[in-house]
Every structure is written in structure tokens, then in C-alpha cells.
Amino acid sequence: MASIAENDGALSNLEMDSSPPPTNELPNSIGSRPECFSSTLQECLFVLTATMSIGMSSFLAGICTVITAPIGRTLNMTSAQITWINASSALTSGTFLLFFAKVADTFGRRSLLIFGMAAFSISSLIAGFATNALYLDVFAGLLGLWSAASVPPAIGILGAAYHVPSKRKNWAFACFSAGNPVGFVMGTIFSGIAAHIFNWRASFYLLAIIYVFFFGAACWTVPRTQQVTERFTVGTLKRFDLLGILLSMAGIALFCSSLTIAGGAPHGWKTSYVLVLLLLGIALIAGFIGWEGLCKYPLMPLATWRDRNFSLINIIVLLGFMSFSTSAFWLSLYMQDVLRFSALQVAIHLLPQAIGGILVNIVAGLVLHRVDNKLLTGIGALSYLGSVLLLANIKEGSSYWAFIFPSLILSVIGADLQFNVANMYVMSSLPPHQQSLAGGIFNTVTKICSAIGLGISASIYNAESTGTEALQTTIRPYKMVFWFCVASAGLSLAFVPFLTIGTQGQSKGTSLVSLEKEKKGVEGEEKVGAGVDVGAVEKETKAIS
Numbered sequence: 001m002a003s004i005a006e007n008d009g010a011l012s013n014l015e016m017d018s019s020p021p022p023t024n025e026l027p028n029s030i031g032s033r034p035e036c037f038s039s040t041l042q043e044c045l046f047v048l049t050a051t052m053s054i055g056m057s058s059f060l061a062g063i064c065t066v067i068t069a070p071i072g073r074t075l076n077m078t079s080a081q082i083t084w085i086n087a088s089s090a091l092t093s094g095t096f097l098l099f100f101a102k103v104a105d106t107f108g109r110r111s112l113l114i115f116g117m118a119a120f121s122i123s124s125l126i127a128g129f130a131t132n133a134l135y136l137d138v139f140a141g142l143l144g145l146w147s148a149a150s151v152p153p154a155i156g157i158l159g160a161a162y163h164v165p166s167k168r169k170n171w172a173f174a175c176f177s178a179g180n181p182v183g184f185v186m187g188t189i190f191s192g193i194a195a196h197i198f199n200w201r202a203s204f205y206l207l208a209i210i211y212v213f214f215f216g217a218a219c220w221t222v223p224r225t226q227q228v229t230e231r232f233t234v235g236t237l238k239r240f241d242l243l244g245i246l247l248s249m250a251g252i253a254l255f256c257s258s259l260t261i262a263g264g265a266p267h268g269w270k271t272s273y274v275l276v277l278l279l280l281g282i283a284l285i286a287g288f289i290g291w292e293g294l295c296k297y298p299l300m301p302l303a304t305w306r307d308r309n310f311s312l313i314n315i316i317v318l319l320g321f322m323s324f325s326t327s328a329f330w331l332s333l334y335m336q337d338v339l340r341f342s343a344l345q346v347a348i349h350l351l352p353q354a355i356g357g358i359l360v361n362i363v364a365g366l367v368l369h370r371v372d373n374k375l376l377t378g379i380g381a382l383s384y385l386g387s388v389l390l391l392a393n394i395k396e397g398s399s400y401w402a403f404i405f406p407s408l409i410l411s412v413i414g415a416d417l418q419f420n421v422a423n424m425y426v427m428s429s430l431p432p433h434q435q436s437l438a439g440g441i442f443n444t445v446t447k448i449c450s451a452i453g454l455g456i457s458a459s460i461y462n463a464e465s466t467g468t469e470a471l472q473t474t475i476r477p478y479k480m481v482f483w484f485c486v487a488s489a490g491l492s493l494a495f496v497p498f499l500t501i502g503t504q505g506q507s508k509g510t511s512l513v514s515l516e517k518e519k520k521g522v523e524g525e526e527k528v529g530a531g532v533d534v535g536a537v538e539k540e541t542k543a544i545s
Helices: 002-017 040-054 056-066 068-075 079-107 109-127 133-161 167-177 179-197 201-221 234-238 242-262 272-294 308-337 343-349 351-367 373-392 400-429 432-466 476-498 512-520 524-529 534-544
Strands: none
Touching (some): 040 056, 040 109, 040 133, 040 201, 056 079, 056 133, 056 179, 056 201, 056 308, 068 079, 068 133, 079 109, 079 432, 109 133, 109 201, 133 167, 133 400, 133 432, 167 179, 167 351, 179 201, 179 308, 179 343, 242 272, 308 343, 308 400, 308 476, 343 351, 351 400, 373 400, 373 476, 432 476
8 A cells, every 4th residue: 555655646746747847948959850740841831731720811811901992893892891801701710719619629620620721712712703792701701710610720739749848849839920910911912913913803713722732731741639539429518618609609790790880880880780789799798708607618718817918918919910900901902092003013012011021930939938028029019009100190192111111011020029929828828638729719819809900990981081071181091090000009018018928928927737737637638748658657557556
């Protein structure tokens, strides 16, 4: 009995020692290739595939932004209907991210990621044949849905593959974090070229071709990192939090829809159905939060928000990315409507943003483990603010090089620095068996903020476009939208001083992972992720008994 107790104690110590080392204690070496990859080529292609998965909706947004004017002319769309092309994608993506995160963590990440890639490619091809506004808006929403199905499993697999802190992990996450901002810019460039050579429909065909390639790459490169999956049974459904799923989807959908349709409503925000949708959405979201505190198996455990830095980094990214995505959308329209640029000219003038994004992510991969991430987040917030201040002060006839060019560079600095920091922190805050959930929460924040930003800015644009003062100049509605972006970026900056994160987004205080272990003990998948052979440990325990 004494030997059993001693071995039990040793086993307990093994479990406690199996947790990953603090992220700020980074090895000097670049780290070995994860065992789940058979070659460096497979590893690189997988990271690229994961990057393209998170960039799905941003890639689509970039494509639609450049060709909004020709789409509107061809399909006789109003400004509200044009806004819905981008908003519907952000709406469906934000609505279903938590649901697909739960599906990925429960039933398997690899198959869901491959399915999402295939469905996205097929839907993009069909969207290219759109004949009216409703047709295109619906398929833009479907494209957002399939991007929501792809993002959580990609994040979960990436987090499981790179569970050990190393420079290799930094580079993988630096590439992955580039998905949203660089995806948007690359979408604008590819769309501009395709639309110039053929027409706007070719942009959707090109998007379909690109993701057919990455569907094939996913089939080969996506590793099987998930140790435990469940079968679809009645017991599984009971633990799936169906009420939480329904409340979250309905609440987010109604809330974001009310913001998007307000701009084109007969009486704006005073329109009765806009107010009803807004209040219902808020009530359902509040009900979802309350239910999650009572549910035994919650879709989004409220404990994830106990870490102050987790909450703050999400708020900062929400406000900053709202400024980024909104200003990018209206800047493109400004180039088309005021400066009379063609789709190709818009793409060329946005090219510095793509080049800057690549360079910033290279720098991020080099400095994430060396520079305090609070400082990097602050630099990102300041860059956002400087970017939109330049746009808000633009005048008719202003030089592109004096206003738009530096604004593009600053905006991508803000986006890429903050996304790198936020992704690293969020992924290190939750245990391996909840990696898809971590990504789902973070990306839900970004998608909702995109829908909110577009909805509010569309209302501002429409209000300024109908006023008597707006008739004196075509630039005023755009300036008012950019001032809204200034307010959003400024509010984001105000939260930065309250962060207490160190290098690589690791908190200086208590992490959520340690809180989880204290409460429930080390999960079997965590042991595997930390390099402990669970099967061997169990056999040793049985032998001792």
C-alpha cells in the first residue's frame, strides 16, 4: 500500500509537471518540427492552408469592396443592398462561429475544415452567376457560413500542433494572424485584376479556383491532432448546449441585422422594425449570457472571461478592427465614386497595404518573444488612430501620397500587430481541448464588429448624403464615416494601459489554463499536448495496482 501511495504521488507530480512551460520562457532554438507533420513541406502548406481558412471572409470582403460599384450598376442595387454584400458574410460568419467551434471540438476538426473549404469554393462559383441583389446577398451569406465552419477547426489544429513554445510556433502564428488583414488586401488586388481583364463575375470564379487548390492542400496537409472525438448520440446532444446555440445565433443575427438595415430603412433608426430587431437581439444575447452561467455544459464558459487580459484584448481588437474594416470598405468606395478609379486602379493603389502587411508579419515573428506585447498592442492602436485621422482630414484634390498611402501602411501595422498578439494570447489562455472554442470566441468578436461597423457607418453615410450640406460636396459623407472610425480607434487605444501582458501575449498574473487545471485537473488531451504518454501512464498505474 505504501508503494502504491508513493507511485500515486509520483503520478500526480508527473501530471503537474506535464503542463507546458510559461510562454515567456522561450527556448533559444527554433524548435523541432511537430511530429504530426511528415515533412517541412507538409508543415508549411498546412500553415498556409490555415492562414487561408481564417482569411476566407476577409478575402471575400476585399473582393466585394473593389467591385461594389460595377456590381451595383449591373444588378441595380441600392447603397443598402451593396452594404449587405459584405455585411451578410460578416453576419453569418459571426453568428455560427461558436456553433462550429463546439462541433469541431466535439466531433472532429479535420473533416469539418476540409468540408468548409469545399463548400466555400462551390458557393463562390455559384455566386458568380448572380442575376439580382437578393441572389448575391444570400450567397455572400453562405460564403460567410462556410468560412465560419473552417476557422475554428483550423485554429484548433494549429494550436494542438504547436503546443510547445518555440520560435517555430511564433512564425506559424505570425503567418496565421496575417489571414484577416492580408486576406482582405489580396482579395482587393486579385479582384481588381480579374475585373479589369474580364468583369466582376470573374472575381468570384477566381475565388472558387483559389479555394479548390486549398481544398486539395487541406486533404493532404491537415494532420490528425485531435486525440478524443465523440459520436453523434443522444448523450452528446444533451452536452451540446442546444439552447445556448439557438440564443447566440438568434441574438447575434437580429442585433447585427438591425444595424445593417437601419441605413436603408424609411425612417432610419426610428423605423419600428429596426427598433424591434435591435431590442430583441440585445435581449437574446443577454439571455444567452445568463444561460451560460447556469448551463452544466455551456457553449461559451463564462470562466473564459475571468482573465481580465482576455477580456481587454478582445475589446481592443474589436474596436480596432471595426475601425480597420469600416475605413477600408468606405475608402474603396471613395476611390471608385469620388476619384473615379477603375477596379484595377483601386487594386494598384491598395497594393502598399499588402506589401506592408507581409513585412509587418515578418517583423512580428521576430519580436513577439522579445518585445512586451502590451507595447506592441499600443503601437497597433496608435497606428489605427493615425490611419483614420489621415482619412478623416482628407480633402478634394488631396495627394494620394500625403494621405491615403501613409494611412494604408499605418492601418496594416495596427491590424497585424494586434492580431498576432491577440491570437497568441487567446490560444495560450485555454487548454488544448478547447482550442477551437478559443478561436471561435476571438473570431466571433471580429466578425460581429465588422457587421456593427458597416451598419453604423452605412447609417452615417446615408444621413449625410441626404442633408442639404452634403449636396455641396461629395466628400462629406465619407469624412463623417472616417470620423466614426477615429472614435472607434481612439476608444480602442484607451483600453491599452489596463493590459498586463508580457511577451507572446502571456499574462503576468494567473492564466486561464492554470485556473482550469486547479478546478478540473489535467485533461487527457492536455497530457498528450504536453508530451506525456497517457497510455503508458495508465498501464503503469494498473501494473502498480
